[in-house]
Amino acid sequence: MEEKYCQSCGMPMGNLKDMYGKNKDESISEDYCKYCYDKGEFLAEVNMNQMINICIPHMLDANKNMSEEEARNIMNEFMPTLKRWK
Ligand SMILES: [Zn+2]
Numbered sequence: 001m002e003e004k005y006c007q008s009c010g011m012p013m014g015n016l017k018d019m020y021g022k023n024k025d026e027s028i029s030e031d032y033c034k035y036c037y038d039k040g041e042f043l044a045e046v047n048m049n050q051m052i053n054i055c056i057p058h059m060l061d062a063n064k065n066m067s068e069e070e071a072r073n074i075m076n077e078f079m080p081t082l083k084r085w086k
Pocket of ligand 1: 006007008009010011032033034035036037
């Protein structure tokens with residue numbers, strides 16, 4: 001199965017439906033996680049740099065050997081590939 005990432009924050013969402021956000025009509029959003037998106041709207045009106053700053057502490061938590069600079073470099077490459085920031 002192809003790994004699915006939230007197209008706003010880049011979080012891997014896997015196949016668990018409860019990780020996905022909802023559209024206005026309560027259907028499941030295929031693109032965004034529940035932390036970013038609910039009822040057809042983004043929960044946080046942030047720009048890409050702000051989103052990167054929000055994500056870095058989570059990345060460092062998940063990757064104990066990663067430095068903040070490494071995390072930022074990865075995010076700077078990865079974020080612009082996501083639908084919300086294209
Ligand atoms: Zn998200």
